[in-house]
Amino acid sequence: MDRFLSLLGRRFVKRRWGAIALLSTLAGFLAALLLHSAGWAQSSPLRAGGDTTIQNRTSQAYAQPAPNLSGNWLTLHQAGDRHFEAAFVTPPAPVNGGLGPLFNNTACAGCHIKDGRGMPVPGQLLLRVSLPRDSPAAASALPVTAPVLPADAHLEASVSLGNAPPVPGIGTQIQDQAIYGRTPEARVKLRWQEQPGSYADGTPYRLRSPQFEITLPNGEPLPPHVLVSARVPSPVFGLGLLEAVSESEILARADPQDADGDGISGRPNYVWDTETQSEGLGRFGWKANNPTLLQQNAAAYINDMGITSPLFPEADGSSEVDTTTLKANTVYVQTLAVPAPTLRQDPQVLRGERLFAAANCVGCHLPTLHTQRHEIPALEHQTIHPYTDLLLHDLGEGLADHRPDFRATGNEWRTPPLWGIGLTQTVLPYAGYLHDGRARTLAEAILWHGGEAATAREAFWAMSASDRTALLRFLNSL
Structure with a gap:
């Protein structure tokens, strides 16, 4: 030019x-x-979600339809929005009946506040449980309070692929609420354990980790051999774009043996796809344990609300939400807009971006991906900037839950996207970060990193106060 x-x-x-x-x-x-x-x-980072990007930095930033939606897809998105917000009630009921009998919350929106993350509080914090792979007989110590919910075939297939066995009488998630006349699976109390620390320059900080007291209906504690992993709900915007990234692009970043010697060895998770009745690449969830958004939503219905669906039906094949409802709800989370980053000309933000790259945070939080074919045209052929590689990484003992999930080990977690992360506490004040919400700030989240991310964490820890501020300002601009 x-x-x-x-x-x-x-x-x-x-x-x-x-x-x-x-x-x-x-x-x-x-x-x-x-x-x-x-x-x-x-290709501009200002267009984080390609054509699905919106200019919105308000508390409603995560809850907007993609601006390039139109026609039937927009109508379906709006129908899905209503289903996402709808609260289920105890049956029989003329509308939205079928809650429970055991559950954690009554609505999708009850966990994903304004389509963002949840908090480590009752009704939003979920406890995944399983038995050690090598000791399934250990469950004999557990009292049976309820049958494992429907989806037995899915559980059996999952275990056959090496997933950890469900806990008899509980399943794979503790449901701490119940309809009238039924007893919750457990009572959960949470306390925080704090530990002090300081940066290389002497600036102090405090980290916290969750400690759980889980009591069964008979008054006994949950046996110590049961594996427990706490999870807060993740934001649901931009998910359709991640679904549209090709497998080949994801797998091209995998380096399980660390062949390039950079200390980072991302691995794919392969999980059971109930819809196709075959093994598939995991993309969604804290350990990439769901292959599609349809299955992710159906799993949330059954595990979080006790609602059966065509993917996880009753024993007789019937379900409490039909195919149309499940599809609309899925389209809703597939087509939520991605908020554009801000302050892209701010010198401090630009310096923070360079520091983020220099610390090799981009080794896992890959800035750019590309979408390919998808049934929703608005999601196709976009250059996006989610800051994730959708792979599993060992983040060290500090964040380990010691609970395997298909091929994910107890130390591994899927790289969460960072797009929109600067709006987290605008959307939900006091919301936390990481899989269990333990980090109150982005700085705390970084300081918890270990394993493959230890070098990046040490680089942040050793930075001057002004460099740390710049890096955090960059993250908050996303």
């Missing part, structure tokens, strides 16, 4: 073109400029 400008100036001065020739040349220049700008716009 500089060469074009130089050529334009030289011809204008030497040949003294007439007005018509000059206007024609300028038109060509403007066309070239627009083409250049269009290419820049498609």
Whole structure:
């Protein structure tokens, strides 16, 4: 383009073109400029979700439909929005009956506040449980309070793929609420254990980790051999874009043997796909334990609310939500817009971005991915900037839950996307970070990293106060 400008100036001065020739040349220049700008716009970090990006930094930023939705897809999104917000009630009921009998919450929106994350509080904090793979007989110590909920075939297939066995009488998630006349599976109390620390420059900080007291209906504690993992709900915007990233692009980043010697060895999780009745690449959930958003939603219905669906039906094949409802709810989370980052010209933000890259945070939080074919046209062929590789990484003992999930070990977690993370506490004040909400700030979240991320964590720990501030300002701009 500089060469074009130089050529334009030289011809204008030497040949003294007439007005018509000059206007024609300028038109060509403007066309070239627009083409250049269009290419820049498609790949610009300002367009975090490609054409699904919106300019919204309010408390409702996560809850907007993708701006490129139209026609039937927008109508389906709006129907899904209603289902996402709807609270289920005890049956029989004319509308939204079927809650429970055991559950954690009554609505999708009850956990995903304003389509964002939840908090480590009753009704939002979920406790996943299982038995050690090598001691399934240990469950004999557990009293049976309720049958494992429907989806037995899914559980059996999961265990056959190496997943940890469910706990008899509980299943794979403790449901701490029940409808009238029934008893919850357990009573859960949470306390925080704090530990002090300081940065290399002497600045103090405090980290906290959750400690649980889980009491069964008979008054006995949950046996210590049962594996427990706490989870807070994740934001649900931008998920359809992640579903549209090709398997080949995800797997191209996998490096299980750390062949390049950078200390980072991302691994894919392979899980049971109930819809296709086959093994598939996991993408969703804290350990990438669901292959599709349809299955992720159906699993949330059955595990969090006790609601059966066509994917996880009753024994006779019936279900409490039908295919239309499950599909609309899935389209809703597939087509929520991605908020654009802010302050992209701020010198401190730009310095923070360079520090983020220099610390090799981008080794896992990969800035850019690309979408391919998807049934929803609005999601196809987008360049997106989610800051994730959708792979599993060992984050060390500090964050370990010691509970395997398909091929994910007890130390491994899927890289969570960072897009929109700067709006976390705008959407939900006092919301936390990491899988169990333990980190009250982004700085605390970084300081908990270990394992493959230990070098990046140490780089942040050793930074000057001004560099730490710049890096955090960059994250908060996303």
